[in-house]
Amino acid sequence: MILKRLACSLLWVMPLAVEAQEFQFQTVIDKAEVLAGSAWKAPKQVPRFLQELSYHDYQGIRFKPESSLWREDEAPFSVMLIPPGLFYQHAVGINIIENGEAEPLAFDKTQFSYPNSEIEKLMPADLGFAGFKLTFPFDAPDIHNQFLVFAGASYYRAVGRHNNFGLSGRGVGVNTGLPSGEEFPAFTEFWLEKPSADAKSLTFYGLLDGKSLAGAYQFTVTPGDETSMQVKSVLFPRQEMELAGIAPLTSMFYYGENTLRPDGEWRPEVHDSDGLLLHDGASDEWLWRPLNNPATLTMDYFATEQLRGFGLIQRDTDFRSYMDAEAGYGTRPSAWVEPEGDWGQGHVVLTQLPTPDETNDNIVAFWTPDTKLQAQGPHTFSYTAHFGAADVAGSPMARAVDSYLGDGKRIGGGDAEGAVRVIVDFAGGPLDERAADAPVTGDVTALEDGELIEHFVEYVPALERWRLSMLVRPVPDRPLSLRAFLHEGEETLSETWTYQLAPGSDVLNVIN
Incomplete structure (x- = not known):
């Protein structure tokens, strides 16, 4: 193929x-x-x-x-x-x-x-x-x-x-x-x-x-x-x-x-x-x-x-x-x-x-x-x-500019066995109008029966980005599957970030 x-x-x-x-x-x-x-x-x-x-x-x-x-x-x-x-x-x-x-x-x-x-x-x-x-x-x-x-x-x-x-x-x-x-x-x-x-x-x-x-x-x-x-x-x-x-x-x-x-x-x-x-x-x-x-x-x-x-x-x-x-x-x-x-x-x-x-x-x-x-x-x-260029679609929403994954049971990642720390940085769109202390929150859904242990949003001044951090534990032999977006009250601020890792992927293999 x-x-x-x-x-x-x-x-x-x-x-x-x-x-x-x-x-x-x-x-x-x-x-x-x-x-x-x-x-x-x-x-x-x-x-x-x-x-x-x-x-x-x-x-x-x-x-x-x-x-x-x-x-x-x-x-x-x-x-x-x-x-x-x-x-x-x-x-x-x-x-x-x-x-x-x-x-x-x-x-x-x-x-x-x-x-x-x-x-x-x-x-x-x-x-x-x-x-x-x-x-x-x-x-x-x-x-x-x-x-x-x-x-x-x-x-x-x-x-x-x-x-x-x-x-x-x-x-x-x-x-x-x-x-x-x-x-x-x-x-x-x-x-x-x-x-x-x-x-x-x-x-x-x-x-x-x-x-x-x-x-x-x-x-x-x-x-x-x-x-x-x-x-x-x-x-x-x-x-x-x-x-x-x-x-x-x-x-x-x-x-x-x-x-x-x-x-x-x-x-x-x-x-x-x-x-x-x-x-x-x-x-x-x-x-x-x-x-x-x-x-x-x-x-x-x-x-x-x-x-x-x-x-x-x-x-x-x-x-x-x-x-x-x-x-x-x-x-x-x-x-x-x-x-x-x-x-x-x-x-x-x-x-x-x-x-x-x-x-x-x-x-x-x-x-x-x-x-x-x-x-x-x-x-x-x-x-x-x-x-x-990267903005060829002309989306008006804040965009997920970087996504990172790592072990959810180590310093900086968390203390949850079998969990994955997932980081998504958002920038642009309506987020550019928000003050650093604006009450921006994340709406996160763990799919495939995964367990969402925690999630929070913070502003990162060094990058001028808003960071959504998630700790999620996938079911053994099931994909790690997530959907998330940022909002303030009833206003949606970002595109919907969606991610899936099949069992056997490199990151999951290292964690498990």
Whole structure:
């Protein structure tokens, strides 16, 4: 189940050679519906020597920046192309839309440089592309910054102006986390609309195909301090879908302040995201779940009656929390998915897988409807995906900025055998308006029959935070499970912090 970075299943097909033809989004929708009415066919793989390239040799195949699409037109956007090989084992069709007509983009091997003459000689002249990268001048008109990459199944990665690449988005998820095994549908063809010279946004389209469904997508992306992408998706399942994942986000969490540090690790924390945030409109509750690196696969379902948004957030952006000058974890983007319209009742699903290091994307979050998607469709979901700073969701509530766990029977932790001391620091929102002696209290619930021994709230001047301290004893062989928020009288001040540790987790093992 662990997803190796960039090593996603790739299901690309080559486009047929056709002349320019009139194009609109309905063109892609019609193609998806036709695909869904027939059996799925596995695409043709690229030559074996490309699949077996070493990482170093594949990285040595580089697209020449001067060959970027639209670069010579001095357009604000340009397109760099990605070669198949190594992880990218199938080609994807790319078409260019200009004046309302679409024309296939031909592969040209001279647009790439190669690590050696042998690879260049073997490279087929009609190979095709694995995907594309979009650039935009964030810093200066003549500097083309990469801000969006589509490559690998239905995966894409996006950043805001001040971010480095980190977590990924996906077109759709199929049976993520289920024992039956996850499927990886792929974008098999793209249509990119040539932008005007003063364009602030770029529109493109994708055709998705997989064993269980086909789909049509329209993307309109606007880069900036926060990069936003409006998505319209029309899905046509080939069969009833057991677990459809809408607007999936994929990230990495190795360890953080709420876990033990692995033996031999010198860095305080290592993760691309440190929590799941969601907002349900029916209750107007903002909920925060710190991420974990579990001992075994875990799946958590958060009920939503009227989803307003969900995302994977890199809330801790302080370099000192990571001390890794190369990885730059503090600059990884946060992502927030904002539905358009009412998606109905469903659940935000958080899937967490164990990982022995930071090379695995082991976190997946998505929304799934309570009613399973039926065969044929269409099923339409529109939303905007935002990528940027930690406050990308715009929550008005005080936020849980740090979570710590330790032994509840030692100096500084307590004197309760088998208990866990849990510390949560809150800051921001309405708390900024409170005096240090304000009567802020915590509302804490111990779930799974756990025993809440004590809890209290205090202001910590050195950090300018409000600290909720809890001492809780979980039932043996049951999860440590808690919900908590801060309030003053009848006024809720903070988001709801929720946490769960399965039996066998590192912290519980140490305590017990």
